[in-house]
Amino acid sequence: MKRVLFQMGLVLMLAFLVISGCAPAATAVPEAAPATEKTVIVEVEKVITATPAPVEEKPFRIALVLPSTTKDASFSQSMYESLMKLQGEMGADKLEIAYSESLFKLPDAAAAIRDYASQGYNLILAHGSQYGSSLREIAPDFPTTAFAWGTTVNTFQSEGINNIFAYTANAEQGAYVVGYISAMLSKTKKVGFCGPVEAGDGRSYFIGMKQGVHDADLGVTVTPIWTGSYSDVTAMATCAQTHIQDGADILSGSSQSVTGAIAAAKENHIYWFGQQYDMIPLAPEEVIASQIYDFNLTLKDMIAAINAGVYGGKVYTLTFKNGGLELRYNKDIKLPAEVMEKSDALIEQIKAGEIQIPLN
Amino acid sequence: MGDLFTLPVLLGIIYYGIRFATPYLFAAIGETFAQRSGVLNLGVEGMMLMGAYTGFYVAATSGNLWAGLLAAAIVGGLMGLLMAVISVTFQATQGISGIGLHILGLGLSTLLFTTTMTGVATIIGFPSIRIPLLGDIPYIGDILFNHNVLVYTAFLLVPISNWILYKTTFGLQVRAVGQSPQAADTLGVSVKKIRYITVTLGGVLAGIAGASLSIALINVFQENLTNGMGFIAVALVYFGAWRPYGVLLGSLLFSFVNAFQQWVQLKGVAIPADVAVMMPYILTIVVLAFSARRSTKPAALTKKFERGEA
Numbered sequence: 232m233k234r235v236l237f238q239m240g241l242v243l244m245l246a247f248l249v250i251s252g253c254a255p256a257a258t259a260v261p262e263a264a265p266a267t268e269k270t271v272i273v274e275v276e277k278v279i280t281a282t283p284a285p286v287e288e289k290p291f292r293i294a295l296v297l298p299s300t301t302k303d304a305s306f307s308q309s310m311y312e313s314l315m316k317l318q319g320e321m322g323a324d325k326l327e328i329a330y331s332e333s334l335f336k337l338p339d340a341a342a343a344i345r346d347y348a349s350q351g352y353n354l355i356l357a358h359g360s361q362y363g364s365s366l367r368e369i370a371p372d373f374p375t376t377a378f379a380w381g382t383t384v385n386t387f388q389s390e391g392i393n394n395i396f397a398y399t400a401n402a403e404q405g406a407y408v409v410g411y412i413s414a415m416l417s418k419t420k421k422v423g424f425c426g427p428v429e430a431g432d433g434r435s436y437f438i439g440m441k442q443g444v445h446d447a448d449l450g451v452t453v454t455p456i457w458t459g460s461y462s463d464v465t466a467m468a469t470c471a472q473t474h475i476q477d478g479a480d481i482l483s484g485s486s487q488s489v490t491g492a493i494a495a496a497k498e499n500h501i502y503w504f505g506q507q508y509d510m511i512p513l514a515p516e517e518v519i520a521s522q523i524y525d526f527n528l529t530l531k532d533m534i535a536a537i538n539a540g541v542y543g544g545k546v547y548t549l550t551f552k553n554g555g556l557e558l559r560y561n562k563d564i565k566l567p568a569e570v571m572e573k574s575d576a577l578i579e580q581i582k583a584g585e586i587q588i589p590l591n
Numbered sequence: 592m593g594d595l596f597t598l599p600v601l602l603g604i605i606y607y608g609i610r611f612a613t614p615y616l617f618a619a620i621g622e623t624f625a626q627r628s629g630v631l632n633l634g635v636e637g638m639m640l641m642g643a644y645t646g647f648y649v650a651a652t653s654g655n656l657w658a659g660l661l662a663a664a665i666v667g668g669l670m671g672l673l674m675a676v677i678s679v680t681f682q683a684t685q686g687i688s689g690i691g692l693h694i695l696g697l698g699l700s701t702l703l704f705t706t707t708m709t710g711v712a713t714i715i716g717f718p719s720i721r722i723p724l725l726g727d728i729p730y731i732g733d734i735l736f737n738h739n740v741l742v743y744t745a746f747l748l749v750p751i752s753n754w755i756l757y758k759t760t761f762g763l764q765v766r767a768v769g770q771s772p773q774a775a776d777t778l779g780v781s782v783k784k785i786r787y788i789t790v791t792l793g794g795v796l797a798g799i800a801g802a803s804l805s806i807a808l809i810n811v812f813q814e815n816l817t818n819g820m821g822f823i824a825v826a827l828v829y830f831g832a833w834r835p836y837g838v839l840l841g842s843l844l845f846s847f848v849n850a851f852q853q854w855v856q857l858k859g860v861a862i863p864a865d866v867a868v869m870m871p872y873i874l875t876i877v878v879l880a881f882s883a884r885r886s887t888k889p890a891a892l893t894k895k896f897e898r899g900e901a
Contacts, residue, residue: 302710459868
């Protein structure tokens with residue numbers, strides 16, 4: 232029995248040796264194969280992948296942080312729609328846009344800005360002059376992310392921060408024309424202004440309007456009422472109604488909350504000049520014209536700068552000359568020809584630098 | 592300065608003071624009922640916002656201002672009911688649950704605005720109604736008897752609510768529940784039922800207060816339209832010592848000073864605009880400080896009630 236087992240084991244061992252001995256022989260063939268054969272195999276692989284692998288082009292990613300909604304008919308909506316227009320031009324596959332709205336509270340806005348930066352967005356637009364301190368704190372932590380804020384002229388470059396852009400609008404330019412035209416149109420010789428706080432856009436807009444009224448030299452006065460808030464719609468409504476009660480027949484104002492004042496102008500059939508966004512649809516029979524902010528060129532230049540490796544340090548200004556500002560008239564309100572001619576002439580003079588509006 | 596103290600300015604202040612006291616009156620009288628029964632509702636602001644949105648949206652889409660007003664009252668009432676469920680049935684801390692409702696109203700009204708409306712829009716609100724004969728009285732006629740229906744209603748609500756609180760059995764029960772819920776309970780008054788009714792009523796009036804802004808006074812809706820008016824209304828209840836006529840006085844005073852500060856700016860009085868804007872708030876704080884001692888605060892205000900508890 233033992234012998235039988237020994238013989239069987241021997242046979243199995245021999246069989247194993249034969250099989251295992253054959254294995255190296257099989258791999259030996261390619262080893263012995265000439266180098267040309269190898270090349271052929273590689274070439275075949277090349278043929279299979281003859282079409283070059285598509286280079287994955289990453290979209291440019293912009294995040295927008297807004298103090299009010301994208302439908303505020305004012306400052307926030309003007310930036311949002313500029314971005315949408317740009318996305319329409321570039322294509323949704325080339326430009327990705329994300330936004331967070333209604334972030335009046337600074338801690339919430341700061342959290343959103345940091346979150347977008349952490350997610351790798353190329354450009355983060357903090358669309359409000361209240362967001363400066365947040366950017367100053369966050370931007371140094373993300374040196375290859377570009378940030379932008381406005382309206383302001385401060386990029387914080389003097390403090391060694393090189394990845395913040397700033398943008399502003401020469402609101403006083405359109406306001407000057409508005410003031411001049413208002414003086415020409417006013418029958419009561421009283422023009423009213425409703426502003427949020429005496430700073431930023433509101434302040435420069437009022438200065439421009441005041442100078443325009445003054446330069447018209449027609450004995451018209453313009454008076455401001457400041458509501459102390461960017462969001463108090465009721466205060467804006469009472470502001471407009473107070474002006475109307477005082478006899479003003481042309482009104483204008485600046486901030487997201489002017490919708491309340493426009494509604495009051497509409498109720499009393501008093502003319503209004505809009506600011507920052509096209510406000511004609513809000514009161515088609517009362518809004519004569521709106522100064523509109525167009526950030527399209529500013530955004531394009533920022534993208535080009537970032538693609539070239541420049542992440543900040545530049546200030547952009549919207550003006551009549553560079554197309555960032557437009558005074559859009561309501562076609563349904565017929566104004567005297569001399570008023571329209573004067574408006575066109577004033578805009579050309581501002582573009583040519585013939586009219587200066589000092590803000591200090 | 593001389594231009595400030597003239598008849599046209601005085602008439603202007605009174606006219607807009609009366610007009611813009613309206614939302615404060617609706618909201619603060621509703622809150623008076625709630626607080627008189629022992630429930631502090633800090634969610635008035637959120638309820639006003641939901642009322643303002645609903646009123647505007649329904650009125651704009653249906654073309655019927657009354658439908659908008661009714662919808663605002665219903666939504667406000669539902670939010671009041673929610674507040675009652677949280678604070679009366681579940682006995683949550685009233686202050687915290689009210690703040691929760693405020694945040695809910697703010698967020699929900701903004702969300703609904705951005706998703707259901709194409710943007711900020713205006714509406715033709717309730718028109719002014721000149722009351723025959725009275726409206727023709729020189730000067731006074733225009734400023735007192737030429738307002739829209741919600742302004743008249745808000746002012747009529749003061750004597751009505753005063754009568755309810757002091758001359759009816761229901762008013763007695765409300766005051767009893769707010770003063771001593773245990774005693775009221777032993778006399779067979781359902782504390783929970785009374786509190787449910789007052790807090791829901793407060794919600795209805797807060798909803799109407801919001802709608803008074805969006806479809807009668809400003810005629811526009813945008814996010815955070817009320818901008819803190821609901822909290823001012825709560826302060827006015829303390830200011831008015833939990834009495835409708837006191838609330839009326841506070842609402843008018845706040846509204847008049849608010850109108851006055853705008854005239855101060857308009858007439859170029861040498862006061863910084865920032866200081867002028869603070870005037871109504873400073874006045875409110877001063878009056879609250881002086882009236883704190885004589886106030887008759889409901890003894891059971893903010894206190895939970897459970898049967899059998901001492």
